[in-house]
Amino acid sequence: MNLKERVKDILGDDLLVMAEFRGDLCIEVPSKRLTQVLARLKEEGGFDFLSDIIGIDNIDLYVKKAKKGKKEADEKEDVVDIGPPPPRFEVIYLLLSLSTNERLQVKVSVPEDNLELPSITSIWRAANWPEREVYDMFGIRFKGHPNLRRLLMWDEFQDHPLRKDYPLEGKGEERHLDYDVA
Amino acid sequence: MTKKFETICITTGPTEYSDYVTLNIGPIHPAMHGTLRVITKTDGETIISAKPEIGYLHRGVEKLGENLTYTQFLPITDRLNYCSAICNNVAYEMAVEKLLGIEAPPKAQLIRMIMMELARIADHQVCVGILGVDLGALTPFFYLILQREEIYEIFEWHHGARLTNSMGAIGGVEADLPDRFHEKWPKLRDSIRKANDETDKLLTHNRIWMDRTIGVNAFCGDDALDWGFTGPMLRACGVRRDLRKDEPYLMYDKVDFDVPVGKHGDVFDRYMVRMLEMEESIKIIDQAYELYKDFPEDAPLMKKVPKIIKPPEGQIYHAIESPNGELGFFIKSDGSDKPYRIKIRPPCFMVYQAFEDLVKGEMISDLIACLSSINVIAGELDR
Amino acid sequence: MADWQIDLIKVVFIWTWALLIAVVMTWVERRASAMMQDRVGPNRAGPFGLLQPLADGIKLFTKEDIIPKRARKILFILGPPLFAIPAFSTYAVVPFGDKIVIGGKEIILQVSDVNIGFLYILALSAIAVYGMVIGGWASNSKYSILGGLRATAQLISYEIPMGLALLTIVLLYGTFSLREIVLQQQGTFLGVLPNWGFFKQPLGFIIFLVAAYAEANRVPFDLPECESELVTGYHTEYGSMRLGLYLFGEYVNLGTLAAVTVSLFFGGWGLPYIDMSKFLGPISYGIASFLVFFVKQAFFLFLFVWVRWTVPRFRYDQLMGLGWKALIPLGLINLFITALLVQLTV
Numbered sequence: 001m002n003l004k005e006r007v008k009d010i011l012g013d014d015l016l017v018m019a020e021f022r023g024d025l026c027i028e029v030p031s032k033r034l035t036q037v038l039a040r041l042k043e044e045g046g047f048d049f050l051s052d053i054i055g056i057d058n059i060d061l062y063v064k065k066a067k068k069g070k071k072e073a074d075e076k077e078d079v080v081d082i083g084p085p086p087p088r089f090e091v092i093y094l095l096l097s098l099s100t101n102e103r104l105q106v107k108v109s110v111p112e113d114n115l116e117l118p119s120i121t122s123i124w125r126a127a128n129w130p131e132r133e134v135y136d137m138f139g140i141r142f143k144g145h146p147n148l149r150r151l152l153m154w155d156e157f158q159d160h161p162l163r164k165d166y167p168l169e170g171k172g173e174e175r176h177l178d179y180d181v182a
Numbered sequence: 183m184t185k186k187f188e189t190i191c192i193t194t195g196p197t198e199y200s201d202y203v204t205l206n207i208g209p210i211h212p213a214m215h216g217t218l219r220v221i222t223k224t225d226g227e228t229i230i231s232a233k234p235e236i237g238y239l240h241r242g243v244e245k246l247g248e249n250l251t252y253t254q255f256l257p258i259t260d261r262l263n264y265c266s267a268i269c270n271n272v273a274y275e276m277a278v279e280k281l282l283g284i285e286a287p288p289k290a291q292l293i294r295m296i297m298m299e300l301a302r303i304a305d306h307q308v309c310v311g312i313l314g315v316d317l318g319a320l321t322p323f324f325y326l327i328l329q330r331e332e333i334y335e336i337f338e339w340h341h342g343a344r345l346t347n348s349m350g351a352i353g354g355v356e357a358d359l360p361d362r363f364h365e366k367w368p369k370l371r372d373s374i375r376k377a378n379d380e381t382d383k384l385l386t387h388n389r390i391w392m393d394r395t396i397g398v399n400a401f402c403g404d405d406a407l408d409w410g411f412t413g414p415m416l417r418a419c420g421v422r423r424d425l426r427k428d429e430p431y432l433m434y435d436k437v438d439f440d441v442p443v444g445k446h447g448d449v450f451d452r453y454m455v456r457m458l459e460m461e462e463s464i465k466i467i468d469q470a471y472e473l474y475k476d477f478p479e480d481a482p483l484m485k486k487v488p489k490i491i492k493p494p495e496g497q498i499y500h501a502i503e504s505p506n507g508e509l510g511f512f513i514k515s516d517g518s519d520k521p522y523r524i525k526i527r528p529p530c531f532m533v534y535q536a537f538e539d540l541v542k543g544e545m546i547s548d549l550i551a552c553l554s555s556i557n558v559i560a561g562e563l564d565r
Numbered sequence: 566m567a568d569w570q571i572d573l574i575k576v577v578f579i580w581t582w583a584l585l586i587a588v589v590m591t592w593v594e595r596r597a598s599a600m601m602q603d604r605v606g607p608n609r610a611g612p613f614g615l616l617q618p619l620a621d622g623i624k625l626f627t628k629e630d631i632i633p634k635r636a637r638k639i640l641f642i643l644g645p646p647l648f649a650i651p652a653f654s655t656y657a658v659v660p661f662g663d664k665i666v667i668g669g670k671e672i673i674l675q676v677s678d679v680n681i682g683f684l685y686i687l688a689l690s691a692i693a694v695y696g697m698v699i700g701g702w703a704s705n706s707k708y709s710i711l712g713g714l715r716a717t718a719q720l721i722s723y724e725i726p727m728g729l730a731l732l733t734i735v736l737l738y739g740t741f742s743l744r745e746i747v748l749q750q751q752g753t754f755l756g757v758l759p760n761w762g763f764f765k766q767p768l769g770f771i772i773f774l775v776a777a778y779a780e781a782n783r784v785p786f787d788l789p790e791c792e793s794e795l796v797t798g799y800h801t802e803y804g805s806m807r808l809g810l811y812l813f814g815e816y817v818n819l820g821t822l823a824a825v826t827v828s829l830f831f832g833g834w835g836l837p838y839i840d841m842s843k844f845l846g847p848i849s850y851g852i853a854s855f856l857v858f859f860v861k862q863a864f865f866l867f868l869f870v871w872v873r874w875t876v877p878r879f880r881y882d883q884l885m886g887l888g889w890k891a892l893i894p895l896g897l898i899n900l901f902i903t904a905l906l907v908q909l910t911v
Contacts, residue, residue, distance in 0.1 A: 021496035022280055050410055052527040054512050061516055093497055094512070094527070096317070098407070101428045103499065126410030129535040138243075152237035152564060162245055205707050213793040227711070227881050316793040318784050318878030324602035390785055390877050546711070547880045550794050 003102050010044050011037060017107075026092070026105040034108050034116045041095060042123060047104055050120075051094035053130035055138040060090050060164045088112040089138055093120070110140055119145040137162035190191075202230055205546070209238045213316050213550045216560030220537070220549065227545045234537045239564040244343040247524035252278050252352060252491040255524070260346035262526065263562040266305035267347040268297050268337070269504040270562075277500040277511035278352045281493040289481040290354035291432045292474040297340065297349055299463040299470070303374060304330045305505035305557075306414075306456040306463075313453060313554040314385060317394050320380040330375045330507075332370050336363055348407075352491060354484035359474070367471065371464055378460055385453075392450065399540045401447035409539070410532035413507020414455045415556060419447030425503035449548075452555040461471045490519050497523075506530050506557055509510065528562040575676050578679070579656050585814035587813035588618045590866060594772045597867065598874045611909055625809035633705060633802050637751055640703035644799075648696025649814030651689040655821040658682035660744045661858050662834050663842070665851025674855060675744055682743040683735060686825060690780055693719040693818065697782075700811070701799035712798025715881060716789035719779060722888040723786075727776035729896030733769040733903040734762055734829050747833030751840075759837035768899045770830045772892055777787075777822045782815060784873040788881055823865035827858060834858040 008015060015038050017028040029037045041047045062085045065178055069082035087109035095104045102136060110117060119142035120127045131142045132151040139160040150157060159166055208219035217238035223230040243262070247255050259274045260267040272294050278284060286294070307330050311323035334344040339360035341349045350356060385391045401411075403419040416423055424441040426434040442458035444451025493515040501510030507529030516522040533556050540556075541549045577652045592607070592615060599606025607614035632641055662674030679685060694716060701713020738746045750760050758764045779786040790798035827833060834854035835841075841857075842850050879887070 022283060022498050024498050026497065049407060051499075051508065051510065052512070052525065054523075054525040056514060056523050061522070065515065092497075092512070094510075098423065105497070105499065124410070126532055126535070127409050129531060144244040150237075154237070161242065166245075166250075167248060168245075201817065203707060205711075213798060214872050226714075292738065318787070318793070319876065320598075321602050321874050324604060328603055384875065385877070388876060390879055390883075393883050394877060394880055545880060545882065547791075 002128060003104070006045060007041075007104065010040055024051060024105060025104065026107055028107045029107070031108040031117055035120060035123065038093065038095075038106065038120055039123055041104070045104075046097045046099055047095035047102075049096040049098050050124040050126045050130075051096050051103070053127060053134055054092040054094065055134040055140060055162065056090045056092065057088065057138060057162065057164045058086055058090060062086060089115070089140055091117060091140060115140045116143055117141070118143050119148075121145055136160070139163070173177070189243050201225070207546075207549070209235075213553065215312065215553070215558060218553070218558060218560055218563075220553075221418070222546070222549065224546065227547075229541055229544055229546065229549060232538050232541050232549060234534055236534070236560075237564050239560040241565070243527065243565040244524050247521055249520060251519045252493075252521065254353070255521070257346070257348045260348055261561050262528065262565065263305070263504065263506065264345060265308050265557075265559060265560045266301035266505045267345065268301040268349045269305075269502065269509060271347060271349045272298055273500070273502045273509045274511050275350055275352050276502065277498065277513055278491070278493070280498050280500045281496065281515055282352075282487065283514055284353060284485050284487065286336045286354040286401065286485055287482045288433070289358075289474065289477045290350070290483045290485075291356050292477075293359055294350060294468050295432050295434070295437075295470045296359070296474070297337070298466045300333050300336060301347075303460050303463050304333045307377075309455050309505075309554070309557040310381065310453060311531070312557075313449075313551070314381070314555040316550050317391070318389075319385060319391070322384050325377045329370070329374045332366075332373065334369070336366060338358070339363065351484065353487040354482070356483070358479070358483060365412050367467070374460070374464065378457060378463050382457065386457075392549075394551060395450035395453060395555075396448060397446065398449045398548045399544055401536075401540060403447065405536075405539070406447065409536040410505070411536070412532065413503065413505070413529050414452055414459065415447075415507065415533050417441065418444035418451035418455045420445050425501060425508060426493065429501075431502055433470065433473065434466075436473065437466050439466050439469075449551050449555045477544075492519050494519060501527065504529060506559070506562070507533070526565055528559075528561075528565065530556060530558045531563055534558050534563060570786040571670075572676065575672075575674075575841045576657075576817040579661065579676055580653065582661075583653055583656050583817055583820055586820040586862075586866070588622075590790060590819060590870075591621065591812075593867070594870050594873075601871075601874050622809070625806050627771040630805040630807065635705045636802065637703040637705065640699050641802075642807075643804070644696055644703060645803065645810035645814070646696075647699060648693055649810045649817065651696070652814045652817040652821055655686055655689045656824065658685050658743055659821070659824040659828055660747050660833055661824070662851055664853035664854075666847035673744065673849060673852075674850030678742060678744045680740070682741045683731060683741040687724070687731065690727075691720075691724055693780075693814075696811075696814070697799045700803065701789075704799070704802035706802050708795045708797075708801045709799050712789045712795045713799070715795075716782070716799060718881075719786065719788060719884060719888075722885060723776045723779035723892075726772050726888060726892035726896045727754055727780065729893065729900050730766075730769045730773035730776065731829070731898050733766050736900070736907050737762070737765055737901050743828050743833075747828055748833070750832040751835045751906045753838065757831060761832045761837070765900070766830070766903070768895065769903070770900065772896050773830070774826065775850055775887075775892060777826060778869070778872065779820055779884070781818050781869065783819075783869055785876045785878045786884060787878055791878055819866060819869050823862045823869070824858075826865050827861040831861050 004018065007027060014029050014033050015027055016030060017027050021175040065082050069080045072110060073080045089110040091108050093109060095106060108117065117140060119131055129151060131145055134140050135142060135148055136150045136153050137160055150154065185393040202223045202225050205222045205224050207222060208214035219235040219238065220232050221235060222232045243258055246258055256271060256274060259270040309327040311326040314322045337347055338344050339362055340357060341347055359555045401419050403421045406416050406419040407421060420443055422441055422443050427441055439462045442455050444455050495515055495517045497514040499510055499512045501508045508527065509529055510527035512525040513521050514523040541552050596606045607617040610620045611614040632638060657676040658679055660675040665672050697716040698713045701709040701716065734746065735741060738749045740746060750762060752760045756759045763770050764863055782789055789799065790898060803811060834857050835855055841853050845853055
């Protein structure tokens with residue numbers, strides 16, 4: 001049985017989307033079921049090694065799409081439906097099976113109004129710092145994390161620098177300071 | 183309750199927590215490689231807790247990656263693990279190549295292999311040397327560092343830089359092996375072996391060295407996997423895992439080499455694993471060089487890549503075995519000439535997060551030994 | 566010349582000599598370590614970099630003298646001299662030559678031949694600890710305190726094996742005076758071996774040497790000031806000439822320890838098998854005996870350097886373990902056997 005079928009077998013209804021690109025398999029699962037899904041993948045799928053946790057801010061993708069849509073609409077002089085904006089953030093868990101050397105990307109979406117995910121430090125202790133880093137860089141909080149503080153930025157820092165709206169020049173966090181004053 | 187009981191057992195002294203001394207080691211401290219900082223709580227010399235604080239060398243490499251083109255990001259990767267910049271370069275190039283769906287020509291792959299193994303030797307030499315320095319043995323460091331300079335000589339001949347190499351390009355390497363390499367390598371091989379031998383004589387069976395390293399912060403293999411260890415740290419714990427063997431890339435499946443594995447995961451095993459890996463690297467270079475010789479001189483070194491690299495939309499993760507362990511690049515492309523998101527998986531990041539588990543209950547001297555044996559590179563850790 | 570004038574000359578001479586040895590030792594340490602490590606070493610100041618120590622001295626003198634705000638000022642100032650002065654003072658009882666006859670006056674080449682020279686050495690080496698402890702305490706820095714703490718534990722526990730090793734020598738020669746001991750070491754015993762303490766007390770010598778390394782704070786026993794862990798231990802907060810005194814005192818201490826080793830175990834100024842006084846004039850004999858003593862001392866000084874650049878350093882608990890679990894029992898056994906032998910032979 002190849003990897004795709006096995007993953008389908010294990011996850012069943014929890015599997016939302018499955019995509020393959022250049023041999024890398026990426027699946028999307030609902031964020032509410034994240035801990036269960038990862039635990040099952042670990043127990044039944046043999047994905048016993050957590051390689052990394054990656055946060056992604058998708059806002060620019062949507063902005064780009066919207067621009068493109070508008071351009072098309074101008075050309076066609078018609079309304080082009082680009083759909084509702086997708087959940088702003090997504091978090092990817094890179095799993096690895098030590099016995100078969102297969103890698104799997106497990107993706108969960110995190111909407112901007114509910115920046116919360118269950119922590120998986122109980123499944124892999126390795127998730128400790130990567131989760132802190134994702135919190136630091138994107139502001140996604142992990143419920144149940146033993147020590148969710150900033151990791152790379154200093155504690156007083158206000159903003160989350162890897163978000164796409166963090167400016168390249170100047171002190172991005174000052175936006176927040178201004179906001180506080182006003 | 184159990185927690186408190188443990189603490190009492192360790193200290194066998196006053197149980198008031200206020201009696202512990204908070205010792206702030208780093209970020210400016212002779213043994214803190216680069217800018218690391220550990221906040222330790224000690225009872226006399228025994229460490230009750232050790233909290234690593236990182237981020238002092240955070241330069242926003244990932245944010246930079248999102249705003250530079252694929253080619254422009256290559257020199258930035260030098261600044262990750264600056265002891266073996268070539269491995270970072272090649273890891274990044276291969277990740278982008280995977281994203282583009284191309285593969286470097288075989289001759290370029292061999293050159294990459296040779297250079298990477300040289301970088302691996304250089305990295306291990308620094309690590310072992312510094313471990314010696316931190317334990318008070320200064321002399322082996324100089325024996326090893328002299329050979330590292332010779333290795334850097336080859337790098338300089340090939341691509342003009344010694345430390346921040348920026349070797350190769352996306353799609354291959356820019357230059358053939360330098361002519362002088364062919365005479366240099368046999369001599370260099372002997373002198374590297376000699377330096378390793380001298381180090382081995384001075385350290386390995388030295389009673390003080392054995393006392394200082396054997397059994398010091400030993401770690402279990404299962405724990406190590408749980409914490410996400412890779413590379414020499416994991417192999418010292420007794421887990422045979424090497425991406426060069428398990429997920430062969432370049433031409434590692436065409437060469438024959440062993441993966442040295444430790445038993446207890448203590449400082450001594452890490453030291454031995456690194457020492458033996460240098461020998462394996464020499465073997466790999468020899469074999470790769472033999473393979474290299476079969477190629478005609480005008481064999482292609484570069485795959486055709488467009489001047490402005492615009493990979494298709496998609497996301498990939500590609501990892502190689504860097505001297506410290508699994509070095510992975512996750513790249514998400516949105517179809518433009520800049521990566522939408524670059525995430526680097528540095529090997530020592532995962533190891534360093536288990537630092538408290540490693541050093542708890544040991545002494546301050548062991549903390550220093552542990553830190554050197556992990557080979558934490560601040561540039562790679564903080565990015 | 567009056568006696569006090571001669572004494573003054575001797576004091577000045579040995580003082581200068583001790584300083585000179587310390588100065589040259591800093592140079593030797595660098596050059597020898599460079600030699601061992603495939604390096605060149607300092608070679609810019611003067612021929613072979615011989616003026617390097619001078620340059621360092623000038624640098625240390627002209628640096629700003631900083632006393633940390635929270636430091637205990639008086640103790641902070643007191644620390645370095647307290648460390649350096651005992652090191653110098655020990656030279657007072659070390660016989661650095663036999664005797665020299667000038668104008669019919671016999672001058673013993675020793676500042677003062679006190680009959681309790683032994684106890685004097687032990688007492689002074691114990692005082693030197695206070696220099697480190699006070700320096701570490703007064704700096705009001707955690708690293709310094711840890712260094713001072715280590716110094717206390719280490720030096721006090723190594724005092725005991727050292728004392729035990731020295732006691733065997735006292736038993737053997739029946740005197741506390743160093744000159745007497747050296748005089749008794751001339752000639753041979755068992756026909757072939759020189760009459761040296763080393764051949765009579767090999768175990769005692771090894772214990773003494775290890776304890777001496779520990780007393781001198783050198784690798785492998787340089788825990789009070791180990792660079793990689795405690796930055797530089799008890800003198801982390803010191804700068805300028807105060808630091809210089811600590812560093813300098815260490816080298817003077819080396820010289821003293823080497824001199825004591827030579828006097829106790831290697832026959833002091835005497836050459837084995839050859840009696841120099843038979844064929845040398847009174848003045849040249851005095852000088853020759855001094856030179857012989859110096860050559861022996863130089864060998865032990867070099868040994869200090871040699872060991873330092875060869876081995877790694879102990880951990881704190883291992884160091885204490887070695888002292889209390891290995892050296893002290895050995896010393897006691899050695900003392901017991903020596904006492905038995907002395908009792909049987911006398």
